[in-house]
Amino acid sequence: MAEGSRPKASVIEALMNFATVEEMASKPRIKWKRDPKGVIPLWIADPDFHVAPEIKEALIKAVEEERLFYDDDVEAREAMAEKIRRRNGIEATADDILITQGVLPTFWLAVQYACKPGDEVVVTDPMYYPFYRAVEMTGTKPLYWPLEMEEGYRFDIERLKELITPRTKLIFVCNPHNPCGRVMTEEELRGIGEVAVDHGLTILVDELWEDIIFDDRRHITLASLSPEFEERTMTVWGFSKTYGVAGLQMGYLCATNKEMMEELRSIAQGLLRGASTLSRAAAKVMLDDTLKWWREALMEHLHRIRAICEKRFAEIPGVEVPKLEGTYLMFPRFNYGMSSEELEEYLLKEARLRFTAGTHFGSRGEGHLRMCIATSEAIINEVFDRLERALEKLR
Numbered sequence: 001m002a003e004g005s006r007p008k009a010s011v012i013e014a015l016m017n018f019a020t021v022e023e024m025a026s027k028p029r030i031k032w033k034r035d036p037k038g039v040i041p042l043w044i045a046d047p048d049f050h051v052a053p054e055i056k057e058a059l060i061k062a063v064e065e066e067r068l069f070y071d072d073d074v075e076a077r078e079a080m081a082e083k084i085r086r087r088n089g090i091e092a093t094a095d096d097i098l099i100t101q102g103v104l105p106t107f108w109l110a111v112q113y114a115c116k117p118g119d120e121v122v123v124t125d126p127m128y129y130p131f132y133r134a135v136e137m138t139g140t141k142p143l144y145w146p147l148e149m150e151e152g153y154r155f156d157i158e159r160l161k162e163l164i165t166p167r168t169k170l171i172f173v174c175n176p177h178n179p180c181g182r183v184m185t186e187e188e189l190r191g192i193g194e195v196a197v198d199h200g201l202t203i204l205v206d207e208l209w210e211d212i213i214f215d216d217r218r219h220i221t222l223a224s225l226s227p228e229f230e231e232r233t234m235t236v237w238g239f240s241k242t243y244g245v246a247g248l249q250m251g252y253l254c255a256t257n258k259e260m261m262e263e264l265r266s267i268a269q270g271l272l273r274g275a276s277t278l279s280r281a282a283a284k285v286m287l288d289d290t291l292k293w294w295r296e297a298l299m300e301h302l303h304r305i306r307a308i309c310e311k312r313f314a315e316i317p318g319v320e321v322p323k324l325e326g327t328y329l330m331f332p333r334f335n336y337g338m339s340s341e342e343l344e345e346y347l348l349k350e351a352r353l354r355f356t357a358g359t360h361f362g363s364r365g366e367g368h369l370r371m372c373i374a375t376s377e378a379i380i381n382e383v384f385d386r387l388e389r390a391l392e393k394l395r
């Protein structure tokens with residue numbers, strides 16, 4: 001498989017470090033359109049980058065070839081299975097893959113597969129809120145597994161064991177974790193897998209953020225750790241975070257357990273139609289090594305942005321910032337005597353910055369704001385200039 005050649009540094013800068021408030025204001029994207037001009041949006045996990053040229057070329061080629069008719073999705077599923085074998089350590093084939101309309105529908109699918117109304121699903125608190133919504137919408141009950149900032153947001157397996165009852169059927173795992181920014185250790189993943197095996201639970205692992213890993217950490221796919229874990233696990237990935245292509249609305253689920261996959265396909269049939277032919281045509285370059293250079297350049301850029309955030313936060317009193325191990329979402333806690341929602345409102349009015357209140361992600365998000373840091377150095381510095389001035393007034 002040919003590895004794409006890395007463009008010059010100036011080209012990469014122009015792709016990932018170009019954003020200014022003025023320029024982004026005219027872009028057709030919800031991130032910058034939700035609030036009045038001049039507000040810097042930090043609320044949604046969408047990067048302020050251009051789309052990689054190779055992805056655009058694949059899309060243009062697909063339009064030129066008129067790939068707009070009915071077609072099967074075998075080619076895309078084969079490319080996904082090949083990537084999973086190479087990068088995730090699961091011996092998957094195209095038959096083990098279900099293409100979905102982004103990652104989100106897989107949460108609902110997992111509950112439909114594993115639970116009856118009244119059954120219980122383990123979710124962490126805090127957690128990306130669509131996991132909660134999938135539980136609420138299906139007549140099942142959430143069991144909240146607390147994660148504590150004071151403990152470095154570690155996943156305490158003893159606490160997980162205490163939660164499980166005979167009605168518990170499913171565990172939702174998000175690794176790397178949104179919004180806590182943790183990359184789970186092998187020990188934590190094994191702990192979860194063992195609890196699932198002991199209690200006969202299904203696991204859904206959302207690995208959408210697998211490429212966004214800081215320092216010398218390693219992303220580990222839970223299902224790759226043992227055949228017993230693999231048998232009860234469905235793992236899901238997508239493209240939206242690494243490549244900034246949420247609009248393609250494409251995700252993929254892998255389950256090598258044949259009965260599980262058959263049941264998932266049967267639930268999905270007639271309801272979930274997979275991704276469009278155009279999205280599928282762009283999948284290959286994002287799955288093979290054509291864009292290895294993009295993934296590497298992205299992490300170099302994000303390390304620089306994280307360093308700015310850490311330095312600037314350290315200069316502001318009354319803010320505690322969990323170490324960002326993975327994702328481009330920071331989750332600082334502000335000790336300013338305001339709730340998350342009050343602070344979100346205050347910073348919107350006073351600083352023209354749009355964060356997301358931490359309570360969106362569960363009760364343990366109180367006092368926190370979530371911020372997407374995938375932008376340019378110029379914008380991130382402007383964010384901190386505004387934040388400092390606004391918080392100063394509260395002291």
Ligand SMILES: Cc1ncc(COP(=O)(O)O)c(C=O)c1O
Pocket residue numbers: 045101102103104105128174178206208238239240246250251
């Ligand atoms: C952990 C996680 N899962 C799923 C999604 C949704 O992804 P998609 O838009 O590709 O469905 C997000 C988006 O931020 C996310 O952070």
